[in-house]
Amino acid sequence: MSQKRVPVAVDAVHCATCMMGNVCLPAGMPNHEVEQLDQLVKERIKLKKGDILYRSGEKLDALYGLRLGSVKSQLEEATGQVQITGFFLPGEIIGLDGMLDGEHGTNAVAMEDSEVCVVRLKDIDDISRYVPSLQQQVRRVMSKEIARTYQVMLALGSMRSEARLAAFLVNLSQRLSALGYSSTDFIMRMSREEIGNYLGLTLETVSRLFSRFARDGLISVSQREIRILDMEALEELAGHQAS
């Protein structure tokens, strides 16, 4: 629990000057409106690897924009079942579930040293009085999350294991590419077990699939370092259903 809350200095980076401005909450907003968001983020939180941003059941009064690092969110049932519901990269918004009863429904854990912008719901409502499109942005982000989970449902419900992992890699590649990183060479921040949990597979199956993909010349793998050698083949695989 080494969460460190830091107030945002008056002259510090705001949304208008943040490098994530084009992918984060303000994505697509006209410049003159983004400039009005300078009071939106009054605080940031620095997280060390393994730190918990929030726990299921805690009161929710803010969303978090990931600025740096990576975070996973996971659902934990009383029965002991755990399901990772998402891996978040910089520019993505964390904490969208649980706004119905004001309580988080998942845990959010930093997968490496990370930093998030705290966006209080109260401030969203206040600011959207004079920046009406802000509400639309929030809806947009939530809608995007819903669309993402539908894709995961499709993967879990009707793809064979190799298609799931291929789709996972292609998706990760695209998101990293949108952030300006290489789309073919990257480091996965998650373990085999976490990937397996997310995709409804065991860690052994994930490991075997990585080996097979490598043997077939689709990728090369060294621990969590991935190089995609044949993107087309991966996309082809990802498009194949169970039967």
Added chain:
Amino acid sequence: MSQKRVPVAVDAVHCATCMMGNVCLPAGMPNHEVEQLDQLVKERIKLKKGDILYRSGEKLDALYGLRLGSVKSQLEEATGQVQITGFFLPGEIIGLDGMLDGEHGTNAVAMEDSEVCVVRLKDIDDISRYVPSLQQQVRRVMSKEIARTYQVMLALGSMRSEARLAAFLVNLSQRLSALGYSSTDFIMRMSREEIGNYLGLTLETVSRLFSRFARDGLISVSQREIRILDMEALEELAGHQAS
């Protein structure tokens, strides 16, 4: 395509007098605010069984509150894969995905003769100027949908088939009960195949499970008519994970 659009007469039922008022979009709003929503729904759509409310790719400019009947939404990939992403009951909101680029990402199909209230996004934004809590309600509904899909991810990712179906029945029972229907006796509007698709199983497996649950005295089944005989046992089953 026998969609029938009907304008809402000035003296017709509005949110404040609608029977669904306590479960639909206005759920939890104070009465004096619900009364201000009389301009929110200017149109309703009557659907016959099999009618399509919207198709993937169509422009989205409204949400739909289901007033009567039942509707399924399904993701269709170019590859031919189909995944049912939700079964909607009266009082539930349809069309929450696809608000990011203004296009629906799924198809919505009536599973029986149904009727929906059309809630235009423009009207939401207009009305929320003088009813600020309306935006929170929209967030709430979207957040609830996200939380629901997380539960489905858990089911698809780490439950065995009998746990999935048990959880499905318990969930359906609870939602029907909240609508004032019996929690133990109801008719499922969906086919074995649709249930199977939603739960990531084949129709044969679903059929076998129904038979087994009946043989074990948990339920009695006659086609789509279900009677739950041992709710506790079902809940117990639903809480069991794969291993």
Added chain:
DNA sequence: CGGACTCTTGATCCGCCTCAAGTAATGTGG
């Protein structure tokens, strides 16, 4: 250098899918 993870790989097993056949419900046109 030791100890704890994380990952890989093999052998075996089982849950669910596939394929197949038959029965029951529902719909349709005469």
Added chain:
DNA sequence: CCACATTACTTGAGGCGGATCAAGAGTCCG
């Protein structure tokens, strides 16, 4: 209302994909 077609569901037999169990290798970190 009946004959017929169509669709929905049930049940069985067999096969396979991924889980489980188990052992060993590589990597990280004190």
